[in-house]
Amino acid sequence: xxxxxxxxxxxxVDAVALGSDGTERGRQRIPxxxxxxxxxxxxxxxxxWLWDDTQRWYPALLAAGVxxxxxxxxxxxxxxxxxxxxxxxxELAAAPRDRWDARSVAVDEAPDxxxxxxxxxxxxxxxxEFARQRAAIAASSEPGRLGLLTAADSVGALxxxxxxxxxxxxxxxxxxxxxxxxxxxxxxxxRPARMEALVAQIRSALDDPEVNPDSAPxxxxxxxxxxxxxxxxxxxxxxxxxxxxxxxxxxxKKLARLYTANGWAWLDEWVRDGRFRGVYVPAGVVTGRWxxxxxxxLQLPKQVRGAVVADPGWKLVVADAAQLEPRVxxxxxGDAAMARAGRAHDLxxxxxxxxAVGTRSQAKYGMLGAIYGGTTGESGRMRPRIEKAFPRAMxxxxxxxxAGERGEIVRTWLGRGSPPGAASGWDETRSxxxxxxxxxxxxxxxxxxxxxxxxxxxxxWALCWMGSVRRLLxxxxxxxxxxxxxxxxxxxVFFLHDELIVHAPEELAEATADALxxxxxxxxxxxxxxxxxxxxxxxxxxxxxxxxx
DNA sequence: AGTGCCAGCGCC
DNA sequence: AGGGCGCTGGCACT
Numbered sequence: 018x019x020x021x022x023x024x025x026x027x028x029x030v031d032a033v034a035l036g037s038d039g040t041e042r043g044r045q046r047i048p049x050x051x052x053x054x055x056x057x058x059x060x061x062x063x064x065x066w067l068w069d070d071t072q073r074w075y076p077a078l079l080a081a082g083v084x085x086x087x088x089x090x091x092x093x094x095x096x097x098x099x100x101x102x103x104x105x106x107x108e109l110a111a112a113p114r115d116r117w118d119a120r121s122v123a124v125d126e127a128p129d130x131x132x133x134x135x136x137x138x139x140x141x142x143x144x145x146e147f148a149r150q151r152a153a154i155a156a157s158s159e160p161g162r163l164g165l166l167t168a169a170d171s172v173g174a175l176x177x178x179x180x181x182x183x184x185x186x187x188x189x190x191x192x193x194x195x196x197x198x199x200x201x202x203x204x205x206x207x208r209p210a211r212m213e214a215l216v217a218q219i220r221s222a223l224d225d226p227e228v229n230p231d232s233a234p235x236x237x238x239x240x241x242x243x244x245x246x247x248x249x250x251x252x253x254x255x256x257x258x259x260x261x262x263x264x265x266x267x268x269x270k271k272l273a274r275l276y277t278a279n280g281w282a283w284l285d286e287w288v289r290d291g292r293f294r295g296v297y298v299p300a301g302v303v304t305g306r307w308x309x310x311x312x313x314x315l316q317l318p319k320q321v322r323g324a325v326v327a328d329p330g331w332k333l334v335v336a337d338a339a340q341l342e343p344r345v346x347x348x349x350x351g352d353a354a355m356a357r358a359g360r361a362h363d364l365x366x367x368x369x370x371x372x373a374v375g376t377r378s379q380a381k382y383g384m385l386g387a388i389y390g391g392t393t394g395e396s397g398r399m400r401p402r403i404e405k406a407f408p409r410a411m412x413x414x415x416x417x418x419x420a421g422e423r424g425e426i427v428r429t430w431l432g433r434g435s436p437p438g439a440a441s442g443w444d445e446t447r448s449x450x451x452x453x454x455x456x457x458x459x460x461x462x463x464x465x466x467x468x469x470x471x472x473x474x475x476x477x478w479a480l481c482w483m484g485s486v487r488r489l490l491x492x493x494x495x496x497x498x499x500x501x502x503x504x505x506x507x508x509x510v511f512f513l514h515d516e517l518i519v520h521a522p523e524e525l526a527e528a529t530a531d532a533l534x535x536x537x538x539x540x541x542x543x544x545x546x547x548x549x550x551x552x553x554x555x556x557x558x559x560x561x562x563x564x565x566x
Numbered sequence: 567a568g569t570g571c572c573a574g575c576g577c578c
Numbered sequence: 579a580g581g582g583c584g585c586t587g588g589c590a591c592t
Contacts, residue, residue, distance in 0.1 A: 231586095233572085233587095234573095249573075249574085271575095273586095274575055274576065275576095277587070278585060301583090308583065308584080309584070311584090313577080313584055314584095315578075315583070315584075316575095316584060316585075317577075318575095318576055319577090341578095385581095388580085389580035390580055390581070391579095392579085393579065464581060465582085467580095469581080469582090471581090472578090472581065475578095515578070
């Protein structure tokens, strides 16, 4: 059963119920104020909710204690079907852009905006859009994969809203202690003590009592005046230089980064009531990865992870997929040798044991180079060996790179299409310099498409994983029979591309770890069927995120 | 004062 | 001269 909801005005919600065969079962007009309660009563029938934007509808339902089992996020699905090569011939793909192509309200509104039945919307019928999308999927050359992808993005959108609602358990006092320990005492209106001391050392080493290390242009001039032959102030360039300023400056940069990005100001702005609530943007990245807005939820530096602490009587169950991208590549390409190397929990060590490369580090750089298109350094040197040991995997990414260079669109395993690249037409009127630039641009686009298929498919695996985790955790907590809200049971609190954190009551921590592992196996099966590729996890049951690795 | 870009660096 | 991001302060601009 489907329940399509829309809001013709800010006071009203229209709901249309439809059978699985698409026939209308009823139509209702509900005052917006009573919508959450109405939704709670209908959720017991296990409908699949159809709405334009999960971030627009779901936060208010969560706030009212309503947890949604399934939905179709029509905006996310529209974006997939627009770009999917397999649905290129559909009416939808050719239709002019309309409000179903709009960005999520999560992107446009203040991060703390909750219920967003605010803007009067044109009364577009979500079921009409759903029907268009179903038709596009059914007529596509890959209905199974596109159906799965739209479902995966949609469940991801539910998780994103739930992550924000639950928040990541954050101990502000510990964070403060970490900052004080590293940066020194907080100084009102000035730099923290240790940073200020480093500034004094930097000024003295450069014999420049005025220089401000936060200003790259003036710092660069000062460095050059002091005789350092550098073209920028970046750390990697300073690293090779023997001068007394290098040590304090490098130390300062590290501290300054922490201070500005995740210091006390961040703590004040983003942590409330013991929770960090970032804003996640599902499919916010072209590859299908999530993006984040404000707070840097996907950029939490390791330095502050000690402040992520489970509630008393609870644990953090931290799981990350080991070498996810190489494993995804092995599965996509059907490279049996690479799949064999992945039998080992550590795929890179498996590559060493198989004799493909000499050391784990070589395996890692070689593999990452294959996926990113690296040609220099260690990754470039390893290239021939990787090619010899894993010819199918290598050919697979090479094909994607060549296609990108030709200006073609490539696709992830489930069918998400890459954005149209720059036109690559050959033009004899161009100068040599222009042709060089153009070739270099084509190669850059080839590196993008090469990475796109792997990164995008890894994101699909992660979505399937989190969707399965979410379902298993619900059951673990007692399912529908339990009256408690989902945050009273094991629940997801963090997602980071190939990593999940569940906040779980201590007595359910082991079962939670099992659920994470079971879901990883399931994700592999959903995507790749019986392909002999394993997706092992590293799982840690800890009090603090910092103890997970 | 507000806007937009850049350098630099954090995450995967 | 390896892919994808977000955030900050500085800075140039309006």
